[in-house]
Ligand SMILES: [Fe+2]
């Protein structure tokens with residue numbers, strides 16, 4: 001198992017491990033490292049991935065410099081290796097939204113978490129990440145995303161999930177593959193709030209979408225997010241019709 005490293009925006013690194021046995025055509029598990037005065041890791045990966053992913057981080061910087069660990073929601077690929085990361089990085093603090101701290105981290109984290117309010121900004125020194133609560137988007141009550149303001153990078157978690165081992169970064173179509181994966185797996189908790197939540201993300205005007213499974217996207221991302229929002233609105237509408 002090998003984790004590749006690609007810089008997808010200035011000093012923002014994608015750590016990607018392709019597992020060929022997952023799903024019909026393999027699946028990437030991606031973490032993101034924001035290199036700043038206080039470096040931040042977004043997603044921990046599963047515990048089984050920790051040796052490969054931590055070696056990849058060590059190719060970029062000394063692991064012990066890691067100051068913050070964040071993730072979107074409580075699932076093995078998002079935060080399974082949290083304990084391993086906190087042990088390897090003694091100065092690191094895990095940070096999450098208020099709900100996630102209340103329902104999980106306050107009880108389970110090896111060290112106390114730092115709760116971030118919706119809209120709160122964490123100044124990393126040279127990079128600034130804003131926490132955005134997105135309950136149930138893509139899934140889980142505690143879900144939230146981070147937007148890095150200096151590079152305009154939105155850390156999307158499972159939004160835009162697609163299969164295979166595509167390039168690290170593309171300015172091409174990620175919507176088609178994401179819609180196909182949604183039809184295949186049904187991983188998003190589609191509610192009347194899904195479209196509105198994604199439109200709120202579009203208003204940030206991100207220039208890079210850091211995607212957890214598949215290629216990251218570079219370019220004008222607001223229209224891409226707006227189209228995704230419409231896709232989920234339509235899906236909800238179709239579900240309502242098919243149930244009536
Ligand atoms: Fe997930």
Ligand SMILES: [Fe+2]
Pocket residue numbers: 077078157158212213
């Ligand atoms: Fe995921």
